[in-house]
Structure formats: C-alpha cells, structure tokens
Amino acid sequence: MEGWVIAIIKVVFIWAWVLLIATVMTWVERRGAAMMQDRLGPNRAGPFGLFQPLADGIKLFTKEEVLPKKAHKVLWSLGPLLFALPAFSAYAVMPFGDKIVLGGKEIILQVSNVNIGFLYILAIGSLAVYGIVLGGWGSNNKFSILGGLRSTAQLISYEVPLGLALLAIVFVYGTFSLRDIALAQQGTFLGFLPNWGIFKQPLGFILFMVAIYAEANRVPFDLPEAESEIVAGYHTEYGSMELGLYLFGEYVNLVTLSSLIVVLYFGAWHIPYIDVSKFLGPVSWGIVSFLIFYLKVSFFLWLFVWVRWTIPRFRYDQVMGLGWKALIPLALFNLFITALFIQLAA
Amino acid sequence: MNQDPVSQNDQERLGELVTINIGPSHPAMHGTLRVVTVTDGETIVKAEPEIGYLHRGVEKLGESLTYHQFIPITDRLNYCSAITNNVSYEMAVEKLMGIEVPEKAQLVRVIMMELARIADHEVCVGILGVDLGAFTPFFYLIIQREEIYEIFEWYNGARLTNTFGRIGGLDADLPDDFEERWRELKPNLRKANEETEKLLTHNRIWMDRTIGVSAFSPEDALNWGFTGPCLRACGVKRDLRKDETYCMYDQFDFEVPVGKNGDVFDRYKVRMIEMEESIKIIDQAYKLYKEMPADAPLKARVPKVIKPPVGEVYSALESPNGELGFFVRSDGSNKAYRIKIRPPCYMIYQAFNDLVKGEMIADLIACISSLNVVAGELDR
Amino acid sequence: MAKPVVKKEYTLGERIYLLEILKGMALTWRHFVFNVKASFRPEPHTVPTCWQYPEDRTREISPIFRGLHMLCLDEKGREKCIACGTCAKTCPAHCITVKKGKRKEGEEDKYASKMYCASFDIDLLHCIFCGFCQEACPKEAIVLGREFELAQYTREECHLDKQKLLANYRKAKEEGKLRPPRKAVPVVKPPPKPEAGAPKTTEGKAGKPAVAGKAKKGQVEVKKAAEKAKGAGKAESGD
Numbered sequence: 001m002e003g004w005v006i007a008i009i010k011v012v013f014i015w016a017w018v019l020l021i022a023t024v025m026t027w028v029e030r031r032g033a034a035m036m037q038d039r040l041g042p043n044r045a046g047p048f049g050l051f052q053p054l055a056d057g058i059k060l061f062t063k064e065e066v067l068p069k070k071a072h073k074v075l076w077s078l079g080p081l082l083f084a085l086p087a088f089s090a091y092a093v094m095p096f097g098d099k100i101v102l103g104g105k106e107i108i109l110q111v112s113n114v115n116i117g118f119l120y121i122l123a124i125g126s127l128a129v130y131g132i133v134l135g136g137w138g139s140n141n142k143f144s145i146l147g148g149l150r151s152t153a154q155l156i157s158y159e160v161p162l163g164l165a166l167l168a169i170v171f172v173y174g175t176f177s178l179r180d181i182a183l184a185q186q187g188t189f190l191g192f193l194p195n196w197g198i199f200k201q202p203l204g205f206i207l208f209m210v211a212i213y214a215e216a217n218r219v220p221f222d223l224p225e226a227e228s229e230i231v232a233g234y235h236t237e238y239g240s241m242e243l244g245l246y247l248f249g250e251y252v253n254l255v256t257l258s259s260l261i262v263v264l265y266f267g268a269w270h271i272p273y274i275d276v277s278k279f280l281g282p283v284s285w286g287i288v289s290f291l292i293f294y295l296k297v298s299f300f301l302w303l304f305v306w307v308r309w310t311i312p313r314f315r316y317d318q319v320m321g322l323g324w325k326a327l328i329p330l331a332l333f334n335l336f337i338t339a340l341f342i343q344l345a346a
Numbered sequence: 347m348n349q350d351p352v353s354q355n356d357q358e359r360l361g362e363l364v365t366i367n368i369g370p371s372h373p374a375m376h377g378t379l380r381v382v383t384v385t386d387g388e389t390i391v392k393a394e395p396e397i398g399y400l401h402r403g404v405e406k407l408g409e410s411l412t413y414h415q416f417i418p419i420t421d422r423l424n425y426c427s428a429i430t431n432n433v434s435y436e437m438a439v440e441k442l443m444g445i446e447v448p449e450k451a452q453l454v455r456v457i458m459m460e461l462a463r464i465a466d467h468e469v470c471v472g473i474l475g476v477d478l479g480a481f482t483p484f485f486y487l488i489i490q491r492e493e494i495y496e497i498f499e500w501y502n503g504a505r506l507t508n509t510f511g512r513i514g515g516l517d518a519d520l521p522d523d524f525e526e527r528w529r530e531l532k533p534n535l536r537k538a539n540e541e542t543e544k545l546l547t548h549n550r551i552w553m554d555r556t557i558g559v560s561a562f563s564p565e566d567a568l569n570w571g572f573t574g575p576c577l578r579a580c581g582v583k584r585d586l587r588k589d590e591t592y593c594m595y596d597q598f599d600f601e602v603p604v605g606k607n608g609d610v611f612d613r614y615k616v617r618m619i620e621m622e623e624s625i626k627i628i629d630q631a632y633k634l635y636k637e638m639p640a641d642a643p644l645k646a647r648v649p650k651v652i653k654p655p656v657g658e659v660y661s662a663l664e665s666p667n668g669e670l671g672f673f674v675r676s677d678g679s680n681k682a683y684r685i686k687i688r689p690p691c692y693m694i695y696q697a698f699n700d701l702v703k704g705e706m707i708a709d710l711i712a713c714i715s716s717l718n719v720v721a722g723e724l725d726r
Numbered sequence: 727m728a729k730p731v732v733k734k735e736y737t738l739g740e741r742i743y744l745l746e747i748l749k750g751m752a753l754t755w756r757h758f759v760f761n762v763k764a765s766f767r768p769e770p771h772t773v774p775t776c777w778q779y780p781e782d783r784t785r786e787i788s789p790i791f792r793g794l795h796m797l798c799l800d801e802k803g804r805e806k807c808i809a810c811g812t813c814a815k816t817c818p819a820h821c822i823t824v825k826k827g828k829r830k831e832g833e834e835d836k837y838a839s840k841m842y843c844a845s846f847d848i849d850l851l852h853c854i855f856c857g858f859c860q861e862a863c864p865k866e867a868i869v870l871g872r873e874f875e876l877a878q879y880t881r882e883e884c885h886l887d888k889q890k891l892l893a894n895y896r897k898a899k900e901e902g903k904l905r906p907p908r909k910a911v912p913v914v915k916p917p918p919k920p921e922a923g924a925p926k927t928t929e930g931k932a933g934k935p936a937v938a939g940k941a942k943k944g945q946v947e948v949k950k951a952a953e954k955a956k957g958a959g960k961a962e963s964g965d
Contacts, residue, residue, distance in 0.1 A: 313479025558732030
C-alpha cells in the first residue's frame with residue numbers, strides 16, 4: 001500500500017514538474033529569441049512577461065474548436081492526444097535525482113526503475129510519430145499531409161542513428177537501466193576526466209544530439225512544421241487546445257530528450273571530481289541531486305532554443321541524405337570502435 | 347504566365363501527381379502571389395504563377411491623373427524602394443520635356459536611390475533568410491532599414507511612400523542632419539551585413555539550401571528578359587548605371603558584382619555585395635554634393651502646368667530589382683495619353699516555371715524570395 | 727532549357743557543419759548577452775531598438791512629418807485660407823472639397839483675405855498623405871501635421887471638416903508641434919532675355935521648359951531672395 005502511495009506521489013510530482021518546465025520553456029523560447037534578435041519579446045503579462053504562457057493557455061482553452069468540414073473526425077481528435085501522451089509517459093523511467101531517505105525509507109528519484117528503460121523510451125518515442133501522421137491525415141489538407149509524411153520519413157530515419165548511438169552506450173555500461181547508467185558515471189575516467197558518457201562516447205554524443213534534434217522536430221530539422229513552406233505542416237488546421245497539445249507536447253518532448261542526454265552523457269546528478277553526497281544528509285542530498293540534474297537539463301533546453309534561432313532549415317532530401325549517408329555510417333563506425341575498445345580492454 | 351502543358355509522360359502519371367495551391371495567402375508568398383504547383387511527392391513537376399491579386403489599375407490611373415499627381419501612385423509599385431520608382435517616372439517625363447535636371451539635384455537623387463537600394467536588398471535578403479528558416483538575420487537587417495527610413499522621414503516627411511522629387515528636380519534639399527545620420531548609419535549597415543554573412547554564407551545548411559537551387563543559364567536569363575541582380579547572378583554583367591548611365595552615375599567608382607550560376611546563393615551574394623557598393627556610391631555622391639555651393643539650384647525651370655510636347659518616350663533606370671522603365675506618351679494635354687510601366691519582376695516572374703521545375707517545394711520558396719518578386723510592382 | 731548543373735565546392739570547415747554553426751551561435755550569444763544586459767536598464771528604453779509604443783512616446787517625429795491635416799491661422803488669429811481651391815485641384819486622391827465664402831463687413835478679424843473657405847472637407851479615407859496640398863497652397867494655410875494616430879471607429883470620424891481642421895491647428899500650436907515654414911528649393915534662373923530687336927527665338931517664351939532647362943551649370947545663377955524663392959515655390963507647385 002505504502003509503495004503505491006509513494007509511486008502515485010512521484011508520478012504526480014514529476015508530471016507537474018515537467019509540465020511546469022514545458023510551460024516556462026515557451027516563455028524562454030520567445031523571450032530568448034527576442035533577446036538574440038535585438039527585440040523585447042513578450043513583456044506584458046507579469047514581471048518580464050513570465051505569465052505569458054498562462055495567458056496563452058487561457059487563450060487556447062477558451063478558443064472555439066474548429067473542425068474542418070471534410071476532416072476525419074476520429075483521427076483528427078486522436079492526433080494531438082497520441083502526440084502528447086507518449087511525450088509525458090516517456091518520463092516514467094527517467095531518473096530525476098539520486099535518492100531521498102524519508103522516515104528510514106529509501107526512495108529512489110525515478111518513477112520506476114525498469115531494467116529495460118532504454119527500450120521503453122525508444123518505443124514510446126516512436127509512438128509520437130503516429131500523432132503527427134494522424135493529425136496530418138485527419139486534417140484532410142495537402143499541407144498537413146505533406147507535413148505528416150515528412151515527419152514519418154524523418155523520424156524513422158533518425159531513429160536508426162539514435163538507436164545505434166544508444167547501443168554503443170549500452171556496450172559501455174552493460175545495462176539497459178537508466179538509473180544504473182547514471183550511477184555508473186561517478187568518479188573519474190582515465191584518472192583526470194569526469195567519468196561521464198560524453199568522454200567515453202564523444203562521437204556517439206554528437207550523433208545522438210543531431211538525432212534528437214530531428215526527433216524533436218526542432219530547427220534545423222523542423223520540416224514537418226516548416227512555416228514558410230507548408231504553412232504549419234501537420235497542425236495547419238488545428239486550433240484551440242488541440243493545437244495547444246501539439247505545441248505543449250513538443251516542449252515536453254524537449255524536456256524528456258534533454259533529460260536523456262544528461263542521464264546518458266553528462267553524468268546525471270554527478271558533479272565532476274566532487275562527491276557531494278558525502279557532505280550532505282540523505283534528505284538534502286536528494287534535493288540537491290534533483291537540482292543539479294535539472295540545472296544540466298536546463299542547459300540543454302536552452303541549447304535547443306539557441307540553435308533554433310541561429311541556423312536555417314534543411315531541405316527534405318538533405319535531411320534524408322544526412323541521416324542515411326552520414327549519421328548511420330558514423331553510428332556504425334562508432335559502434336565498431338566501441339566494441340573494439342571493450343574487447344581490447346577486457 | 348507559362349502555359350506549357352504537363353508533358354505526356356506526366357499525363358500518364360497524372361493519378362500520382364498532386365496539385366498544391368500555394369498562395370495567395372501563404373506565409374512565404376510575400377503579399378499576394380499565387381503559384382499553382384503540380385508536384386510529384388515533393389518534387390515540382392509544374393509551377394504556374396498566377397498574377398493579378400494586387401492589380402490596382404496603376405497604368406490606367408496614369409491616364410486620368412496629371413503628370414505630377416501620378417508621382418505618389420508610383421510609390422506603390424515596389425514599396426520597398428519607392429524612391430527609385432519616383433525617380434524613374436520623373437526621368438521619363440523630364441526626357442519627354444527635354445528638361446535637364448541640375449547636378450545637385452541629381453546627386454541628391456543618387457544618394458536617396460542608393461539608400462532605397464540598400465533598404466530593398468536588406469528586405470530581400472532578410473526575407474530569404476526567414477523563408478529558409480533562419481529568422482535572426484532578418485532582424486539585424488530590418489533594424490538598419492528602419493534607420494534608413496528615418497533619413498527619408500527627415501527628408502520629406504514620409505517613411506515608406508516617399509513621393510520623392512518632382513518633375514524637373516526635387517521638392518526639398520537634403521536635411522541638415524543627413525551627414526551626421528549617415529556617419530552613424532554606415533558602420534551599422536556594414537556590421538549588420540557582416541553579421542548576416544557570418545550567420546549564413548559559410549553555413550553548410552545555408553549553402554546546401556541555396557547553391558545550385560534554381561540555377562539559370564545566362565542565355566535563358568537573357569531570353570526571358572531578366573535584369574538586375576537576378577541577371578547578374580547568372581554571370582551577365584549588365585547594370586544600367588554603368589551601361590546606360592544616368593544621374594551622373596558615370597562619375598562614381600563602383601563595381602558591378604557578377605555571379606556564376608544564377609542560383610539562389612549567387613543572387614544572395616550579388617545583393618550583399620551591391621549593398622556594399624551602394625554605400626561607396628553614397629559616400630562619393632555626398633562628397634560631390636558637399637562641394638556644390640549651398641544655394642545651387644535643385645530644380646529646373648518647369649511650367650506650373652506640365653504639358654509635355656506631343657510624343658512618346660521610354661526611360662529606364664536600374665532599380666534594386668532590375669530595369670524599371672516608364673513609357674510615357676503625351677498628346678500635349680496635362681495628362682498622359684498612356685503610361686506603361688516595365689517592372690523588372692514581371693519579366694523575371696515569367697520564367698518561374700523554368701526556374702523551379704524539378705526542384706522541391708522548399709526550393710520554390712527559396713527561389714521566390716531570392717527573385718524578390720514584389721506584388722505591387724508585378725500586378726500594378 | 728536544361729538547367730546548369732552546379733558543382734558544390736566546400737572547404738573542410740564548411741563540410742562538417744558544426745564549425746560554422748558554432749561560429750553563428752557565438753554571434754547570437756553576443757547579441758543575447760548584450761540585450762539581456764540592456765534589458766535591465768531603466769525604463770522606457772530597455773532594449774535599444776525597441777520602442778514600447780503606446781506608453782513610450784519619446785521617439786522624435788520629423789517636424790515635417792506628413793500626418794494629420796490642419797488649417798492654419800495667421801499671427802492675428804485669422805484664417806489664412808483664401809479658398810482658391812489649388813489644393814483640391816492638386817490632390818491626386820481628390821479628397822479635398824473647398825467651398826468659397828465672401829468676407830462680410832466686420833469679419834476682418836476672422837479672415838485674412840476677402841475670400842475665405844465656407845467649408846473645407848477632407849476625406850481621410852481617401853487621402854494618401856502625399857503632401858501635395860501643402861506644397862500647392864499659396865498661403866501655407868493647409869499643412870500636414872505630426873499627428874499620426876488616425877484610426878477611428880466610424881466613417882464619420884474619418885471625415886475632417888473645417889472645425890476639426892482648425893482644432894487640429896490649435897492643438898498642434900498648444901503642443902508646439904507646428905510645422906516649420908517650407909523652404910522652397912532654389913530653381914535654375916531663366917537665361918538672359920534676348921536683346922531688343924534680335925529675331926524672336928523660342929527662348930523668349932518664358933517658361934518654355936525645353937530651353938529653360940538647357941542652362942548650363944556655369945550660367946546658372948541662383949535666386950536668393952526669399953520672395954523670389956516663394957514665387958518659385960508657386961511656379962513649381964504643379965498643376
């Protein structure tokens with residue numbers, strides 16, 4: 001019974017927390033973009049415009065839902081749901097801190113420590129494409145269909161290098177559990193480097209970064225919703241909260257993927273060279289590890305914004321070319337090298 | 347408009363082709379352009395531009411308005427560089443009447459036209475970036491354009507639709523603070539251009555998106571009647587400022603940039619270099635302007651009611667988009683018998699099908715931005 | 727009409743994407759830092775390029791800005807307009823209607839001239855703010871002011887009658903936003919008249935532009951006197 005309560009608390013907590021980050025992200029994106037472009041950005045709602053996401057949310061909720069006459073009703077309403085739900089549920093296996101000891105009971109900061117966490121995230125992540133395709137198809141709009149098709153091709157192609165990069169990580173750590181990988185990154189590597197995934201898998205990290213930008217439909221891979229080409233791609237016809245779900249799902253996706261980078265390549269809640277847990281009590285360490293983790297996550301979230309407002313967009317065939325001609329061979333090469341090193345070290 | 351039908355081979359596959367209607371209301375269709383595109387997947391089989399959504403009967407208006415009254419109407423042709431249109435029209439009427447504009451007025455015209463050219467190119471390059479997904483350079487450029495508009499505002503009180511100059515000369519002298527403003531603006535313009543280049547030119551994503559996209563051979567370009575940066579990007583060194591000089595352009599030292607492939611990248615590059623050259627021209631022109639006596643005439647003697655002698659005239663100048671010409675026919679009354687405008691976009695836009703055939707939808711957007719098709723000029 | 731095939735030649739730095747992307751990111755970061763620092767400056771100008779318009783009205787508008795029209799009064803508070811109708815004739819948009827009125831006895835302190843405008847209407851929905859009316863006006867009576875917020879809810883409000891035009895003038899005068907007097911541009915001086923007895927040439931016809939314009943730079947003399955300039959202003963002011 002107690003286990004259930006703790007699990008539910010953890011689920012509600014992390015759900016609210018991710019939601020909060022995603023909300024703030026919409027503000028960060030707009031405001032950050034404005035600052036890079038010598039503008040002001042939203043600054044009316046609340047201090048520094050911080051309540052802007054709230055105002056947007058209210059606007060989206062109170063807007064009329066417009067269903068195009070020839071849209072497929074079921075698929076139309078299924079689209080946003082299928083997009084947003086996987087984005088949230090992927091967080092179920094994500095560790096967000098070390099552990100916290102309350103009343104003599106050790107609680108790990110992870111909703112559930114599944115030993116195939118990896119595969120779960122890959123599987124759930126692939127589901128998101130259905131949301132986009134169904135939305136694009138259900139809208140019965142040529143631009144939407146184009147957007148949906150672009151996204152299918154793109155997501156499927158980039159899942160291969162993503163999976164191969166992750167496989168190399170599995171080679172290194174010998175486990176599928178995300179928590180175990182996070183724990184394994186303590187200490188130093190080769191005596192002077194922090195024992196982080198990025199130093200063991202530098203090439204794999206770059207491949208993974210590129211692949212997740214494609215997975216998240218962000219610039220330079222935002223083809224499915226390229227606003228200057230196909231209006232808004234798969235969500236051209238959507239309005240009100242259905243559009244809100246798409247937009248929101250995208251930011252939740254960003255949080256999930258950024259967390260994944262931190263867990264796999266940036267030592268999760270570890271700080272290089274110092275073992276903070278020795279200086280802190282069990283409760284405070286839990287909180288501090290949580291904060292460290294999200295500090296790192298926020299950097300990667302910012303990176304998404306930063307890159308978006310710096311570079312142009314790829315073309316459809318160039319995305320495919322990059323995926324199949326550059327990333328996949330490199331990923332295979334990376335896998336081979338990793339295997340070789342492990343074999344030699346053994 | 348290109349009427350060549352979908353080829354036989356395509357007809358057979360007609361079931362596989364999709365007709366996509368891009369525009370007239372579409373984020374990248376700069377106003378009200380419309381392209382009916384037949385695509386095979388994302389590859390364009392046929393792109394048929396349809397024009398006329400911004401048709402306002404400008405040429406017809408010219409017949410019912412007096413010669414002076416038509417000047418504000420020319421503002422509305424290429425609204426990115428209204429001053430060039432004004433001067434082009436005024437030059438046509440002056441040629442018809444045999445008026446020689448005082449040198450100082452010509453220098454002011456050159457200064458203002460080059461400022462307008464910079465503003466036009468900044469918009470074009472900025473929008474090209476936006477359409478290819480790079481949003482940021484647009485703002486760096488557009489901020490500088492605002493500063494140019496500030497100069498215009500202080501010149502005669504309007505920012506966009508300037509109604510610059512009058513037949514026979516000018517309506518006002520350069521404002522006293524022009525020198526100061528220009529001194530402040532010049533480094534900022536250069537900096538904005540530099541930053542744009544830094545963000546775009548050597549970025550491989552940008553290069554992939556632009557190099558070789560909608561490339562055009564010089565012969566085709568000449569046959570289609572290309573002028574301006576689009577023609578120069580194809581490698582044809584033709585610039586009316588040098589070839590058929592007007593407004594004392596022969597006294598300035600400037601380069602005419604020429605591209606190689608006539609693709610989007612070359613058009614972008616030609617525009618970037620032209621901005622730099624325009625800055626040089628303004629410097630030289632302002633130096634000459636300063637050497638003139640302060641009370642040198644700015645306007646030729648023009649009768650109160652303009653009644654050109656019976657006859658017809660065609661006069662063109664190098665507008666930011668290419669050769670902008672006005673044909674004016676007079677029957678001796680105070681209104682033109684006929685005014686025909688030769689906008690550069692119209693000729694360039696004709697070749698649109700040939701430019702984008704076989705490319706992808708994303709390239710169509712890049713192509714239309716790089717051609718800088720302005721609907722106001724196109725439809726008139 | 728085969729398209730030319732373009733060979734792409736990249737340097738190594740360009741080929742690997744990342745180098746140039748990082749350079750670009752450094753540039754946007756510089757802008758970001760600069761603007762974040764700037765945004766902590768005191769109001770209203772936080773970021774240098776942004777004007778918080780409805781609240782922040784500190785942006786200087788050109789004194790010769792072509793905005794809302796006004797009918798001017800002279801120093802004695804009399805209406806300058808003589809209802810000559812030049813503005814209405816000059817207007818490319820045909821948006822001005824002027825009705826004449828004749829000054830009666832005892833109205834000398836109201837109207838500057840014997841004729842005055844009984845009504846003066848401008849349809850702002852037609853007006854294109856080209857400024858030809860103020861240029862054509864011989865008395866500098868109609869002037870375009872600096873007011874630029876012209877959006878209204880009804881069509882009637884977009885119609886300026888004489889009372890509104892005068893009110894605009896009073897408001898502008900109160901705020902010290904009157905337009906400075908127009909500077910007429912110097913015009914090429916007419917060539918010297920042919921000597922008496924000489925065969926009559928086309929040069930004799932005053933204002934024949936084809937000849938008048940041919941005056942070379944060396945021969946050009948400039949009218950300096952203000953009255954002459956004003957006269958020229960009349961001559962130039964179109965039809």
